[in-house]
Amino acid sequence: MRIRKIAAVTAALGALGTASAAQAAPATPTAPASQAASRQFEGTVVSVNRGARTFRLRDSERGTATIRVTSRTRFERIAGFSGLRRGMTRVEAVVRRSNGVWVASEVEISGGGGRHGGSDD
Numbered sequence: 001m002r003i004r005k006i007a008a009v010t011a012a013l014g015a016l017g018t019a020s021a022a023q024a025a026p027a028t029p030t031a032p033a034s035q036a037a038s039r040q041f042e043g044t045v046v047s048v049n050r051g052a053r054t055f056r057l058r059d060s061e062r063g064t065a066t067i068r069v070t071s072r073t074r075f076e077r078i079a080g081f082s083g084l085r086r087g088m089t090r091v092e093a094v095v096r097r098s099n100g101v102w103v104a105s106e107v108e109i110s111g112g113g114g115r116h117g118g119s120d121d
Contacts, residue, residue: 037096038094038095038096038105039094039095039096039097039102040092040093040094040095041057041059041062041065041067041092041093041095041102042057042059042090042091042092042093042110043057043058043059043060043089043090043091044057044058044087044088044089044091045057045058045084045085045086045087045088045091046058046064046086047086048084048085048086050081052068053068053069053070053081054066054067054068054069055067055069055084057091057093065095065102066101066102067093067095067102067103067104067107068101068102068103068104069081069104069107070103070104072105073103073104073105073106073107074105074106074107075106075107075108076106076107076108076109077108077109078091078107078108078109084107088109090109090110090111091107091108091109091110092107092108092109092110093106093107094106094107
């Protein structure tokens with residue numbers, strides 16, 4: 001009996017069309033700000049502010065961004081925040097927006113392999 005009800009509801013929703021079915025579906029809650037989508041900047045380090053634990057990275061596509069480094073930031077092929085120097089090129093930062101500030105989850109020198117947004121197929 002339950003299967004027949006499910007089939008009837010499915011058929012009714014199909015008859016309403018995709019747009020109407022999407023409207024009839026319950027709304028999913030939005031993700032909290034802590035789960036913001038990651039972005040990637042790549043370019044040249046313009047400046048480093050040791051006191052504020054930030055650096056500015058000039059990306060040819062996105063412009064210059066100020067990026068904050070935390071104790072949770074991972075560094076690859078760079079000796080930590082102290083290894084960042086003005087003028088370094090091919091620096092890649094994976095960041096997320098938190099309270100209006102770009103926060104780095106990972107900083108590395110690009111070109112050493114890895115995912116870089118490609119498919120693992």
